[in-house]
Every structure is written in C-alpha cells, then in structure tokens.
Amino acid sequence: xxxxxxxxxxxxxxxxxxxxxxxxxxxxxxxxxxxxxxxxxxxxxxxxxxxxxxxxxxxxxxxxxxxxxxxxxxxxxxxxxxxxxxxxxxxxxxxxxxxxxxxxxxxxxxxxxxxxxxxxxxxxxxxxxxxxxxxxxxxxxxxxxxxxxxxxxxxxxxxxxxxxxxxxxxxxxxxxxxxxxxxxxxxxxxxxxxxxxxxxxxxxxxxxxxxxxxxxxxxxxxxxxxxxxxxxxxxxxxxxxxxxxxxxxxxxxxxxxxxxxxxxxxxxxxxxxxxxxxxxxxxxxxxxxxxxxxxxxxxxxxxxxxxxxxxxxxxxxxxxxxxxxxxxxxxxxxxxxxxxxxxxxxxxxxxxxxxxxxxxxxxxxxxxxxxxxxxxxxxxxxxxxxxxxxxxxxxxxxxxxxxxxxxxxxxxxxxxxxxxxxxxxxxxxxxxxxxxxxxxxxxxxxxx
Numbered sequence: 001x002x003x004x005x006x007x008x009x010x011x012x013x014x015x016x017x018x019x020x021x022x023x024x025x026x027x028x029x030x031x032x033x034x035x036x037x038x039x040x041x042x043x044x045x046x047x048x049x050x051x052x053x054x055x056x057x058x059x060x061x062x063x064x065x066x067x068x069x070x071x072x073x074x075x076x077x078x079x080x081x082x083x084x085x086x087x088x089x090x091x092x093x094x095x096x097x098x099x100x101x102x103x104x105x106x107x108x109x110x111x112x113x114x115x116x117x118x119x120x121x122x123x124x125x126x127x128x129x130x131x132x133x134x135x136x137x138x139x140x141x142x143x144x145x146x147x148x149x150x151x152x153x154x155x156x157x158x159x160x161x162x163x164x165x166x167x168x169x170x171x172x173x174x175x176x177x178x179x180x181x182x183x184x185x186x187x188x189x190x191x192x193x194x195x196x197x198x199x200x201x202x203x204x205x206x207x208x209x210x211x212x213x214x215x216x217x218x219x220x221x222x223x224x225x226x227x228x229x230x231x232x233x234x235x236x237x238x239x240x241x242x243x244x245x246x247x248x249x250x251x252x253x254x255x256x257x258x259x260x261x262x263x264x265x266x267x268x269x270x271x272x273x274x275x276x277x278x279x280x281x282x283x284x285x286x287x288x289x290x291x292x293x294x295x296x297x298x299x300x301x302x303x304x305x306x307x308x309x310x311x312x313x314x315x316x317x318x319x320x321x322x323x324x325x326x327x328x329x330x331x332x333x334x335x336x337x338x339x340x341x342x343x344x345x346x347x348x349x350x351x352x353x354x355x356x357x358x359x360x361x362x363x364x365x366x367x368x369x370x371x372x373x374x375x376x377x378x379x380x381x382x383x384x385x386x387x388x389x390x391x392x393x394x395x396x397x398x399x400x401x402x403x404x405x406x407x408x409x410x411x412x413x414x415x416x417x418x419x420x421x422x423x424x425x426x427x428x429x430x431x432x433x434x435x436x437x438x439x440x441x442x443x444x445x446x447x448x
Contacts, residue, residue, distance in 0.1 A: 012040020029228035044214025049345035088317035117149035139167035157321035164357020174404035241281035299400035305391030312384035
C-alpha cells in the first residue's frame with residue numbers, strides 16, 4: 001500500500017514535532033519553512049560570551065508522556081538540568097524583592113501576602129462552584145476563589161510572566177484548563193490538586209531543563225532525527241483543495257514558483273500568516289479570518305551583563321515578577337546566568353528583563369537607549385546594582401505571545417469546522433495548542 005504524502009507548513013517546534021511524528025507513522029512528509037532556519041520563536045544566540053534565548057528560556061518537564069516523547073525523539077539525554085536554586089522564585093512588593101514560599105512554614109511567615117490575604121486562601125475549599133459557561137476570565141476566577149489580594153500579587157504577575165498579559169484578558173478555560181476542570185470536577189482548587197496528585201501520570205520528580213546551546217537546540221535535535229524532505233526559504237502563497245489531495249504553491253526566496261500535490265496538509269503557521277495565503281476550493285473558507293484574529297502584542301527582551309561584583313543582591317533563584325500595582329517599567333526578569341551554566345562569561349552575570357506585552361505595549365516603541373535606561377533604573381533599584389552594564393542587547397518581537405482570550409474557543413471551533421469540512425487539512429500551532437512547550441511538542445496530528 002502506498003504511504004500517504006503529508007505537507008507540514010511551518011518549522012517551529014509544533015511543525016518539526018508533527019513532521020517527526022508523521023514520519024514515524026510511515027508517511028512521506030515534506031516540511032516547508034519560509035525562513036532560512038528551523039525553530040520559529042525558539043532562537044538562541046551567542047554574543048560576547050553570553051548565551052541569549054529569544055523565545056522560551058526553560059522547558060518544564062512534568063508529565064510522563066512528555067518525558068517518553070523526548071526520549072523517543074533523542075532529545076532527553078542532551079538536556080541540562082537547571083541549578084537547584086531555580087526553585088526559588090520572587091515577586092516585587094512595596095518596591096522590594098520578596099521570595100515566594102516553598103513550604104507551609106515559609107507560607108505562614110512570608111510577607112508576600114497580608115494575614116488577611118492568607119486567610120482568604122484557606123477559605124477556598126468552602127467557596128461554591130462557578131457556573132462553568134466557559135466565559136469566565138482568569139481575573140474573575142482568581143478573585144472569586146482566592147480573593148483580590150491573590151489576584152494582585154499572585155495571578156497578575158504570574159500572567160505577566162507567562163503571557164505578558166493581564167488576567168482580565170484571558171479565558172480561564174483556555175489559558176488554564178486544568179484549573180477550570182479542577183473546580184468543575186472537584187469543586188475546589190485545593191481539593192482538585194489533591195485528587196490530581198494521585199491520578200496524574202507525572203514523572204517522579206519534575207525537571208526544569210534547557211540545553212548546552214540554548215533552547216533552540218531542542219529543535220535541532222528533533223530535526224536531526226528527521227529523514228523527510230525539508231525546504232527552507234519557501235514561502236507558501238497558495239493552498240488549493242483538489243478533488244483528490246491538496247496543491248501547495250510556494251515561492252523559493254520570493255521568486256521561483258514551486259507546486260506540489262499531497263494527500264494531507266498540516267498547517268502550523270502563526271495565526272497572522274494565514275490570511276497572507278490564497279486559499280482555493282476551501283469549504284468554510286471564511287473561518288480562516290476567524291482563526292487569524294488571534295490577539296498578540298509586541299514584546300521586548302532586554303539582556304544586560306554585569307561584573308558579578310556590581311550586583312549586590314544575591315541572584316539565588318529563577319528570577320522575579322512584577323505586579324501591575326508596583327507601577328514599574330518591566331514585567332519581570334530572569335537570573336539567566338544562575339539558571340544554567342555557561343550563560344555568561346566567567347565573573348559575569350546575565351539578566352533578562354521583559355518589557356511591553358499587553359500590560360505596557362507602548363514601552364516597546366521606545367528606542368534602544370531609552371529602553372536600556374528604563375530597564376536599568378528598575379533593576380538597579382531592586383537588585384542594588386552599581387554602575388552600568390558592560391553588555392547590552394535587545395530582541396524586539398513585533399508580534400509577541402498569542403493570547404488565549406475569551407474568543408479562543410470560537411477560533412478553535414472554527415479550525416475544527418475547517419478540518420471536518422476539508423478532510424486531509426489539519427491546523428495546529430501555539431495559537432491553538434497553547435504556548436507551553438509540552439503542548440507544542442505534542443501538537444495535534446492525525447494518523448488517519
């Protein structure tokens with residue numbers, strides 16, 4: 001029996017992962033990427049002895065199925081575990097960095113929440129269930145179940161750290177489906193956590209990992225196991241549904257037109273790229289516009305390197321997050337040289353700060369000098385830094401993290417309608433799977 005041919009569009013983590021999996025199903029796969037590199041937003045760069053990650057900085061490995069998949073892909077034995085100090089996390093309160101509690105005792109003694117705020121957390125198991133209409137925001141959920149202070153000093157900075165967004169803008173059911181299901185099935189977050197601990201198939205001990213050459217290496221490792229044809233520098237300009245199969249038209253370096261026919265197509269392209277393509281013969285083609293209207297906001301990553309002696313605050317943790325109520329310019333910062341080895345030259349430290357996103361998108365319009373000044377102002381105050389950095393670098397993302405807002409359910413339904421109406425066509429990518437790397441790694445695929 002002749003194996004089916006599959007064209008995978010987009011070579012980010014989703015696209016490369018799907019290619020590997022489809023190949024292992026015995027299909028003939030062709031991976032097409034518009035740029036001249038694999039990895040999408042997972043980009044790592046070495047500059048002046050500093051190792052910079054432009055996308056995700058870590059991979060949080062918890063589930064057994066993710067662990068097993070990374071093993072099969074030949075990735076896991078190359079992983080580098082984070083410094084144990086990375087278990088320590090901080091937030092800013094009243095202009096100072098405060099460690100988040102890591103035990104019941106430290107919870108009781110910590111001043112990250114007031115006594116009233118802590119008491120409100122203990123009342124959570126006694127709060128009635130919500131209405132489960134799927135439209136509740138993260139903000140509404142946290143305030144209802146955990147209280148206003150937990151929203152301001154837990155959820156708000158946490159959302160800023162993951163999505164560079166606001167809890168008011170995100171859908172609970174799509175941003176944090178596990179919390180939604182916990183309340184639905186167990187009535188309480190705390191009761192749900194106890195139940196999940198006994199039922200969920202986690203690895204014995206969760207791991208925070210990266211790779212010697214940065215997070216981009218995960219894509220390099222997976223792609224090295226792929227035997228399929230990979231075409232880079234090919235921009236897809238037209239997708240046509242035929243009576244039998246799909247015709248993909250692409251331009252090599254925006255010049256030579258190449259056309260090929262496949263049995264199936266898996267589209268992992270970013271949402272905003274979908275409307276750049278001419279779709280022909282597609283049923284329910286109006287749904288393309290719905291999917292493409294995924295909100296995102298510009299985000300700047302600012303890297304500063306210092307002599308270790310310049311930073312008086314001990315960088316003994318993962319980093320810190322900044323609640324909106326603190327009125328600072330940055331969303332937070334990572335202690336990058338603490339997290340993993342060889343992120344900075346000997347005797348130096350590397351800090352990675354985040355500016356912009358939905359919370360403060362206007363700040364991304366500042367020039368480089370203005371951006372460095374505002375970041376240094378915040379970091380110097382919080383970390384007691386003397387002097388100026390000897391290394392500076394900015395990565396500007398004009399389109400940042402795709403947000404799971406209250407329209408995400410509509411977009412996912414639109415994608416599912418397209419797939420049902422057009423057999424052989426599948427949509428995936430972080431705008432549909434969610435932005436966590438494990439979700440992208442096990443991106444939706446078909447073995448039909």
